Amino acid sequence: MSDKKVIETFSDYMNDETRVSPAERERIYFEVALIGKMIEAREAKGLSQRDLADVSGLKQPAIARLESMKATPQIDTLFKVLYPLGYTLEIVPLSNAHAGT
Amino acid sequence: MSDKKVIETFSDYMNDETRVSPAERERIYFEVALIGKMIEAREAKGLSQRDLADVSGLKQPAIARLESMKATPQIDTLFKVLYPLGYTLEIVPLSNAHAGT
DNA sequence: TGTTACGATAACATATTAGTTATCATCTGT
DNA sequence: ACAGATGATAACTAATATGTTATCGTAACA
Numbered sequence: 404m405s406d407k408k409v410i411e412t413f414s415d416y417m418n419d420e421t422r423v424s425p426a427e428r429e430r431i432y433f434e435v436a437l438i439g440k441m442i443e444a445r446e447a448k449g450l451s452q453r454d455l456a457d458v459s460g461l462k463q464p465a466i467a468r469l470e471s472m473k474a475t476p477q478i479d480t481l482f483k484v485l486y487p488l489g490y491t492l493e494i495v496p497l498s499n500a501h502a503g504t
Numbered sequence: 505m506s507d508k509k510v511i512e513t514f515s516d517y518m519n520d521e522t523r524v525s526p527a528e529r530e531r532i533y534f535e536v537a538l539i540g541k542m543i544e545a546r547e548a549k550g551l552s553q554r555d556l557a558d559v560s561g562l563k564q565p566a567i568a569r570l571e572s573m574k575a576t577p578q579i580d581t582l583f584k585v586l587y588p589l590g591y592t593l594e595i596v597p598l599s600n601a602h603a604g605t
Numbered sequence: 606t607g608t609t610a611c612g613a614t615a616a617c618a619t620a621t622t623a624g625t626t627a628t629c630a631t632c633t634g635t
Numbered sequence: 636a637c638a639g640a641t642g643a644t645a646a647c648t649a650a651t652a653t654g655t656t657a658t659c660g661t662a663a664c665a
Contacts, residue, residue: 427584429583468622471643476579477579485527486527498592565613566652571612577652
């Protein structure tokens with residue numbers, strides 16, 4: 404029907420600035436790393452989503468939404484979850500770590 | 505009228521867990537540092553709030569609310585502002601840096 | 606004085622997150 | 636087969652962030 408590209412890699416998609424702005428891309432990389440550490444830390448502590456909900460003051464559906472990246476959380480929500488898992492956030496200068504090769 | 509404490513330091517307030525939970529305290533310290541760097545970086549680049557609004561895709565009132573801590577922003581909002589200022593966020597283990605002496 | 610740029614803020618509309626309750630499918634272990 | 640725990644998700648409400656437009660006071664300056 405057309406020569407439109409149908410299949411592409413995740414990297415191709417992420418680096419296409421017509422669809423993902425640099426700031427957005429930076430946030431997505433951050434969030435993927437964040438969620439990874441969150442899930443890993445929660446499981447390492449042997450906590451269920453309900454357990455984490457209890458200690459963080461959130462609800463289990465909120466934890467599930469977070470872990471499946473169904474929402475872009477607010478800062479305070481993030482800290483409520485990160486703190487009992489032993490993490491916090493830091494502001495650092497951009498280092499172009501995701502610039503690719 | 506009563507012997508209720510009326511005057512106290514900011515530290516006393518922040519360390520009173522009946523009013524500020526550890527997670528909340530961690531977030532507040534983070535946000536104070538964050539806003540400080542944001543404002544400093546914006547001014548170092550000679551940008552007005554309107555300028556930053558333009559390059560970040562936000563509106564000037566949103567920038568003003570951010571800088572005066574009148575709202576707890578969402579992660580994507582944060583990245584929209586931080587990126588053009590040359591900053592990003594990192595997830596790091598808690599280090600009890602604010603534990604006080 | 607008049608002008609301009611600036612940050613703060615009010616007022617309202619819109620969008621999105623989080624709370625709440627409930628349910629579902631799946632897995633594990635009995 | 637059954638029971639219990641788990642994660643995902645639907646549906647709805649409440650809370651809050653952001654957009655939008657406008658205005659205000661102040662500072663800098665001609």
